[in-house]
Amino acid sequence: MxxxxxxxxxxxxxxxxxxxxxxxxxxxxxxxxxxxxxxxxxxxxxxxxxxxxxxxxxxxxxxxxxxxxxxxxxxxxxxxxxxxxxxxxxxxPADDEAAELWEAVSRLPEGERTAVHLHYAEGYRTEEIAAMQHVPAATVRTRLRRARMRLKDLLGGTDDEQEQVSECSGEHLRAHRA
Known part of the structure; x- marks a missing residue:
């Protein structure tokens, strides 16, 4: 015991x-x-x-x-x-900037909010989140993409400052305007 x-x-x-x-x-x-x-x-x-x-x-x-x-x-x-x-x-969150971000995350729909939390706060890959939630990995990637778009709108981001994240490699790639 x-x-x-x-x-x-x-x-x-x-x-x-x-x-x-x-x-x-x-x-x-x-x-x-x-x-x-x-x-x-x-x-x-x-x-x-x-x-x-x-x-x-x-x-x-x-x-x-x-x-x-x-x-x-x-x-x-x-x-x-x-x-x-x-x-x-x-x-x-430890600082005000993070507090603003997580306040915005709390306003996301439930599926997106959970995906963001598991991916960014807990560090799980999309495939792992999909297995936990019993959904396809593509659904998790879609939820993360939609969440990032909603967060950009909620936090006042602009297209020329947009940073895209590759779901497979986790590398940050700068988006270039054509």
């Missing part, structure tokens, strides 16, 4: 922030995000002992969190979204 408790404690320390931030991003409600966080780790505690490697464990936790978020959205009444001032320090 001590081994299970140690494993759970280590998993919470290593990946708890990612689980909470994803739930908060998805649900936009701190109380529901805390419930999802608790449910995910209780489910992990109830899982059979197996050889969890770090990335598999994180992916399992995030997939479980996404599933639990769907359950919360399906069975609970949605409450109003939190302002950034009400969000706990764990999920608050």
């Amino acid at each position: 001590k081994d299970r408790e140690g494993f759970l404690r280590n998993a919470m320390e290593a990946h708890g922030g990612a689980v909470y931030r994803l739930a908060l991003c998805r649900l936009q409600n701190a109380a529901d995000a805390e419930d999802v966080y608790q449910d995910v780790f209780l489910r992990l505690l109830g899982e059979e002992a197996r050889d969890w490697d770090g990335e598999y464990l994180k992916a399992w936790l995030l997939r479980t969190a996404l599933n639990r978020c769907v359950d919360v959205q399906r069975f609970r009444l949605r409450r109003t979204a939190l302002s950034l001032d009400e969000v706990p320090e764990l999920a608050r």
Whole structure:
């Protein structure tokens, strides 16, 4: 039993922030995000002992969190979204520029918001996000592209300053006007 408790404690320390931030991003409600966080780790505690490697464990936790978020959205009444001032320090961006960006991200449709969070905040590739959400990789790339376009509009970007990101290689390429 001590081994299970140690494993759970280590998993919470290593990946708890990612689980909470994803739930908060998805649900936009701190109380529901805390419930999802608790449910995910209780489910992990109830899982059979197996050889969890770090990335598999994180992916399992995030997939479980996404599933639990769907359950919360399906069975609970949605409450109003939190302002950034009400969000706990764990999920608050470090600087004002990042705060403005993540405030704009919070206004995106749910699918785009989740894709942006998993890709840019958690560092997952589009193929990995697709597997977590059980959608084609092209759908994730479309959601990311649409999210970037919406964010550009929300944040007042212009075409001559546009930076495109190659989904396959992750290289940044400057867009040139013809």
